[in-house]
Amino acid sequence: MASLFGNGGYVYSSESEGEEEDEGTEGYRKGGYHAARPGDRFAGGRFVAQRKLGWGNFSTVWLAYDTLHSRFVALKIQKSARDYGHAALHEIELLSAVAQGDPTNSKCIVRLLDHFKHVGPNGQHVCLVTEFLGDSLLQLIRYNRNKGIGLSRVKEICRSLLVGLDYLHRELGIIHTDLKPENVLLVSTINPAKDPVRSGFTPILDRPVGSQYGGTVISFSEKMLRMRARRAVARISQRRVSLGGIAAEVEKERNLDGISLKCKIVDFGNACWADQQLAGEIQTRQYRAPEVIIGSGYSYSADMWSFACIAFELATGDLLFAPKNCQGCSEDEDHLALMMETLGKMPRKIASSGTRSKDYFDRHGDLKRIRRLKFWPLDCVLVERYNFTEPDAQGLTDFLRPILDFTPENRPSAAQCLKHPWLS
Numbered sequence: 001m002a003s004l005f006g007n008g009g010y011v012y013s014s015e016s017e018g019e020e021e022d023e024g025t026e027g028y029r030k031g032g033y034h035a036a037r038p039g040d041r042f043a044g045g046r047f048v049a050q051r052k053l054g055w056g057n058f059s060t061v062w063l064a065y066d067t068l069h070s071r072f073v074a075l076k077i078q079k080s081a082r083d084y085g086h087a088a089l090h091e092i093e094l095l096s097a098v099a100q101g102d103p104t105n106s107k108c109i110v111r112l113l114d115h116f117k118h119v120g121p122n123g124q125h126v127c128l129v130t131e132f133l134g135d136s137l138l139q140l141i142r143y144n145r146n147k148g149i150g151l152s153r154v155k156e157i158c159r160s161l162l163v164g165l166d167y168l169h170r171e172l173g174i175i176h177t178d179l180k181p182e183n184v185l186l187v188s189t190i191n192p193a194k195d196p197v198r199s200g201f202t203p204i205l206d207r208p209v210g211s212q213y214g215g216t217v218i219s220f221s222e223k224m225l226r227m228r229a230r231r232a233v234a235r236i237s238q239r240r241v242s243l244g245g246i247a248a249e250v251e252k253e254r255n256l257d258g259i260s261l262k263c264k265i266v267d268f269g270n271a272c273w274a275d276q277q278l279a280g281e282i283q284t285r286q287y288r289a290p291e292v293i294i295g296s297g298y299s300y301s302a303d304m305w306s307f308a309c310i311a312f313e314l315a316t317g318d319l320l321f322a323p324k325n326c327q328g329c330s331e332d333e334d335h336l337a338l339m340m341e342t343l344g345k346m347p348r349k350i351a352s353s354g355t356r357s358k359d360y361f362d363r364h365g366d367l368k369r370i371r372r373l374k375f376w377p378l379d380c381v382l383v384e385r386y387n388f389t390e391p392d393a394q395g396l397t398d399f400l401r402p403i404l405d406f407t408p409e410n411r412p413s414a415a416q417c418l419k420h421p422w423l424s
């Protein structure tokens with residue numbers, strides 16, 4: 001599972017396939033993280049911590065057991081500094097509105113179950129409790145070795161995403177502002193062994209005594225050092241195995257048959273009401289809409305741009321746009337150039353409409369520092385780079401291309417996308 005609540009891009013230590021470090025020890029101080037342990041109780045003993053699922057810049061997330069309703073839940077423990085507490089209260093406000101308007105829990109948005117404050121050695125922490133969900137779309141993509149998951153599965157996931165976005169946009173007036181594969185979770189896990197319900201996991205109801213860390217109680221910092229050492233050894237071992245001649249076996253596609261692809265949108269730490277927009281830049285770089293880059297304002301259509309980037313990534317295993325700093329130009333400029341190479345030249349009216357337009361464009365609407373663009377339309381990319389059949393490439397392009405319109409007002413809404421023939 002990844003990015004259950006967001007606020008900094010969660011790394012899920014027990015299931016991460018990358019080489020990200022853990023959160024370290026520096027954050028465990030006054031105003032910082034709460035040092036929870038398996039067996040710790042919260043909210044007057046109702047919720048019992050089981051294992052840490054992950055961490056972000058603002059909080060840690062734990063698998064917890066709800067003793068009142070005999071179920072597993074996800075427990076987010078926010079850092080205790082005032083700014084983090086305010087951010088958590090904002091998230092609670094949005095998720096409460098989501099839950100109130102969806103009594104049947106059918107709108108494909110994570111369900112807030114409870115919230116409370118917990119006092120610990122580092123201060124008072126705002127805590128959120130949500131339903132326990134499975135792996136993220138990012139993990140699903142990685143699970144299939146970044147080869148794409150098949151168009152029928154892409155369509156299934158797109159339907160869930162669009163139901164959620166339509167609910168947020170049309171019924172609630174909420175802009176998510178950070179839609180990406182990490183922030184969409186499957187309802188169930190890819191690996192049943194990691195699902196506490198399906199695996200028959202016995203809940204921890206009391207803190208283990210003595211044997212938690214191999215028979216001796218060690219300091220938190222020493223535990224972190226040991227964990228890092230074990231991870232380093234595991235990485236070296238994995239590389240040696242790959243070099244030992246089974247790389248071809250690793251590259252095989254994994255079987256996704258029988259896996260439920262129903263999913264829910266999560267991470268509302270950066271979301272906002274449409275009429276109370278956040279100041280500054282929104283969206284994670286690779287999923288950022290052009291109007292955000294040039295500073296011309298944003299609305300629900302920015303979420304739709306991110307949605308289209310996700311759909312492409314699910315279908316191909318690759319990012320649609322992966323900008324980088326280049327010699328003589330910024331990452332923003334490279335990003336705009338990549339967009340225009342795939343989608344055509346940005347209309348001059350749009351190119352000149354932002355507060356940062358003059359940083360990137362000349363008076364003709366051309367990029368100042370990237371002059372030679374190599375045009376490669378989306379349908380041709382799908383056929384030539386990803387070996388799609390022409391009908392499949394055309395179908396996906398017909399669906400995505402209107403959503404990737406440079407003019408935000410021209411992009412279809414989530415409700416309109418749900419009626420597109422490609423999803424039928």
